[in-house]
Amino acid sequence: MTAGAISRRGAAGAALILACAPGMVLAASPAKALQVEVWKDPECGCCKDWVAHLEANGFKVKVNDTGNNAVRVRLGIDKKHGSCHTAIVGGYALEGHVPAREVKRLLSERPAAVGLAVPGMPVGSPGMDGAVYGGRKDSFDVLLLAKDGTSKIYQRYEGKKS
Structure with a gap:
């Protein structure tokens, strides 16, 4: 050679x-x-349940019990998409009771976006699905938040009557 x-x-x-x-x-x-940092109210039980949902799905979670309003503003999440906790994972914002399945999908697909939101606190979403709700599951949307302030449905979860 x-x-x-x-x-x-x-x-x-x-x-x-x-x-x-x-x-x-x-x-x-x-x-x-898989590292998620969460900001929530220290007294919020559903936030604790959502954190447990993430941990059960393989995420390592750091919790800040300082409230989430300032973080939500800093991340550019509109109030209309607000919920009781805000998180950051892999450079994306998460607002509210976003299912771990969609977080994993977001991290796999890596769209050009601010992140995901489940506005409000829909019963049946992760963290809002405890025994106190008697198996009730309301329909809800996981929204993909665009950098221009718009949003679109990323995944729809259909509810069921109990």
Whole structure:
């Protein structure tokens, strides 16, 4: 073999490694993104239940019991999308009782967005699904919040009558 052939093979190998590297980085990203930081009222039980839902679905959660209004404003989430807690995960904002399934989907798809919101506190959403509600599940939407202030339905959850 000539030195040129080795260089071409070496270059081809390096190109292959570089071509695979983004996939390797993406594969590692969800593990890093599993860290969620939450701001909530210290007395809110449904927020604690939502945190437990995230933890049960593989997320590591840091909780700040300082309220969430200032964080919501800082992240650019409109009041109309507000709820009782706000979180950050993987560079995205989460407002309200967003199901872990949609958080994982968001982190996988990585859309250009502020994040996700479940406005209000719909009964049957994660954290609002305890025994006190008697199995009631109201319909609710998970909204994708765009950087221009608009939103669209990211996922619809149909309720059920108990």
